Amino acid sequence: MTAVRDGVLRCVRPDVTTRLRILDDGAWLSVDDTRRVSVSELWRLESADFCECDLADLVVENLLETGVEGRTVQVRAYGQCIACGAKSTTGWVPVGRVVDGEFVDIDREGVLTSTSDR
Template sequence: MTVSLRIQDDGAWLSVDDQRRVGVGELWRLYDPAFCDCDLADAVVENLVEPGIDGRTVELRAVCQCIVCGEKTTTDWLPVGRVVDGEWRTVDRDGLLPSNASRRP
């Protein structure tokens, strides 16, 4: 099954099969020491940069700013949803972990 992923409106929305699914202004909690020095970053999404898919998991790279320390940078690949039997399923974005990382003990 083919799924269409597009960034729309100058980086404001992720469209999955022509339906807006993820947008700027969301608050994501990140476990990612590469993003900032906070143990758990509270990151406001400012711009969506690049969509991708890994199996059924839809991933994004986004420009975010941590509201705790002020660091602003582009994230690594973060899971934001899944496509299961052709249907979109949102991933809880309260504790995101980059797809290439492992959770700290």
Template sequence: MALSVRTLDDGAWVSVADERRTGASELWRVTGVCGCPIAEFVVEGVTDVAVDGRTVAAETYGRCITCGRSTTTGPIPVGRVLEGRYEPIDRNAVRRPVGASSTV
């Protein structure tokens, strides 16, 4: 079963199977986007979305509310495709860009 994955509303949302799943104005806990050990990152927009294996990842831009740094990210996991359905990443989980290494 194939699921469509795309951005909606000029980068405001990640859509999976034509449902808005994650998007702008959300607060993510992310490593590797600024000098903070764990950034409290406010997503201001989604620039791209893709599936790598089972992982659905979004490239975004936003700001760390702790240090104030604005940045564009590499692909950050937002969910997984398991048995043909989408499962979102736990909102409290610490995320890291795909391919980035971290000791956190």
């Protein structure tokens, strides 16, 4: 895992350069100079330690950092579970994949699973 906040990651694959940045005070993830993932999304998040809920219903309030695992683009975010009210920071949450040099969204309307690593 390589992580960055308000910086740039250049290597998703050795032969492909993908620029990942958190911009606008944490409001957007920019991929190759295009804003792709924003705050205010609602994620159904499976996470052992975000809150007490089996499935957190998370309002994303701030994107903190981005990183890559293989071809998967991930972020850590701050937000609030609207089911129980807990406010916390997520582990790494997958938000997209880089396929042939292009960013492809992961379906974020479905259940997302975060790592427990904060």
